[in-house]
Amino acid sequence: MTRERTPDMEIPFVDVAGSPFRPPRRNDFAAFEYTYKAEVTRVHTLTAMETLYEIQLLDPEERRRFSFSPGQFVMLEVPGIGEAPFSISSSPLRRGAVELCIRKAGSLTTYLTKVPRGIRVGIRGPFGTAFPMERMHGENVLLIAGGLGLAPLRSAICYVQENRSRFQAVDIVYGAKEPSQLLFSYMYEAWRQDDIDLSIIVEKAGPLWKGPRGLITKRLKEILADRDHAECARNMYAIVCGPPVMFQYVCDQLNVYGIPMQKMFVSLERRMHCGMGKCCRCNVGSTYTCLKGPVFDYWTVLNLPEAI
Ligand SMILES: Cc1cc2nc3c(=O)[nH]c(=O)nc-3n(C[C@H](O)[C@H](O)[C@H](O)COP(=O)(O)OP(=O)(O)OC[C@H]3O[C@@H](n4cnc5c(N)ncnc54)[C@H](O)[C@@H]3O)c2cc1C
């Protein structure tokens, strides 16, 4: 596990002329292992299993420098408990703070459900590849999430909201097992107000649920049936986040409607430890998903043996 480094622990570089030389922090490989001291500033229960944590860097200078892009992840460390990767769920415009939507799964995430606001944590990163949001400017965008897949997708949604005029039609298709498992429900109205077409579909629901029931692919079929294939192929991008079995079905369906595989982006999650290509835990074949991913275009995923 990476131990915390403070800038004064680093050995200063000395150039040939003998004057102290310190390379910019971002270019220094050691700085990649740097753990930012941070604090949990807000804890918000989303569902019985998922909690949203707002985490802010403590140092004002580091806050100013810290930035990320939608799709990237950070390693969150609770000293003495453990460290794990989590996708950033918040707006990339917000400097020095991240929101993480965390599902209770094992030791670290269960511990986190009991922490109060104000506890100190460590953040490494941001790591990994991002959704190519700028490439999508001027195009129609389909944002598709299943279950916890809305965690990484929400950062892309924030980007779209903040740059709404740069995109054509934007659709979000979100599927969950039951209504009680829907994440970020307090955001839905704001998304709709920003001219984003939101469709929610659940697999099982009681009589109070008035929306559609079934799998995401069913809702997607209805949406795509309204579009002509040539238009889809010409100017549509898709981001698909969820369990691998879901994005396989969804991406194949999108492809039938003419969207090229190179214009579909998925987030491929593997067990990760270092987040920086050192520990060999996250590889698919010879590809480290922490370095080349987690965001890949679907064409690349299909060409990675055993990726899905
Ligand atoms: C790039 C990336 C982004 C992620 N983003 C999020 C996120 O936004 N929100 C979130 O809740 N989780 C996310 N995860 C998964 C998260 O890292 C794990 O749930 C976490 O490591 C569990 O830690 P733990 O100590 O609580 O559980 P552990 O005690 O380590 O494990 C508990 C259970 O979770 C399983 N598990 C652990 N890691 C993974 C994984 N990567 N994929 C599937 N199963 C796993 C284990 O097999 C075990 O069954 C992400 C993982 C990756 C690689």
Ligand code: FES
């Ligand atoms: S997480 Fe260590 S090599 Fe990718």
